Amino acid sequence: MTFFLRTSLWRRTAWTLVVLVGVLGFVPKLDAAFIPSVDSWSTPDRQGDVAKVQKVLEDKMVRERLKDLGFTEQEISVRLDQLSDQELHALATQLETLTPGGSTGEVVIIVLLITVLIVLVLMLAGKRIAVT
Numbered sequence: 832m833t834f835f836l837r838t839s840l841w842r843r844t845a846w847t848l849v850v851l852v853g854v855l856g857f858v859p860k861l862d863a864a865f866i867p868s869v870d871s872w873s874t875p876d877r878q879g880d881v882a883k884v885q886k887v888l889e890d891k892m893v894r895e896r897l898k899d900l901g902f903t904e905q906e907i908s909v910r911l912d913q914l915s916d917q918e919l920h921a922l923a924t925q926l927e928t929l930t931p932g933g934s935t936g937e938v939v940i941i942v943l944l945i946t947v948l949i950v951l952v953l954m955l956a957g958k959r960i961a962v963t
Contacts (some may be wrong), residue, residue, distance in 0.1 A: 880923035
């Protein structure tokens with residue numbers, strides 16, 4: 832086995848892999864997706880966007896927070912009427928992507944992966960894992 836480790840082919844292969852992994856480590860992650868042509872070229876639907884915003888404003892916690900900030904229901908409706916179609920559409924799309932509690936799915940998956948890796952390393956090291 833030591834003969835293979837000392838050959839120039841082995842060294843060249845190892846250095847090639849080191850350089851390749853080093854270069855690929857600097858490539859940025861890109862996300863791409865198809866955009867439906869209907870959504871990208873159509874004009875915003877004002878009635879649909881107003882309905883989405885009104886649905887969010889009907890939530891009890893949102894109403895209480897707006898009251899704490901000093902807004903009445905009449906002031907809110909007047910301000911919504913003053914928004915342009917593009918501004919209202921932007922607000923409605925931002926409200927759609929809003930997650931009220933945050934995204935916990937990613938955190939759970941990361942914790943599980945770390946736990947599995949720790950258990951795997953301990954088992955490979957010959958340690959016994961006992962849960963009592």
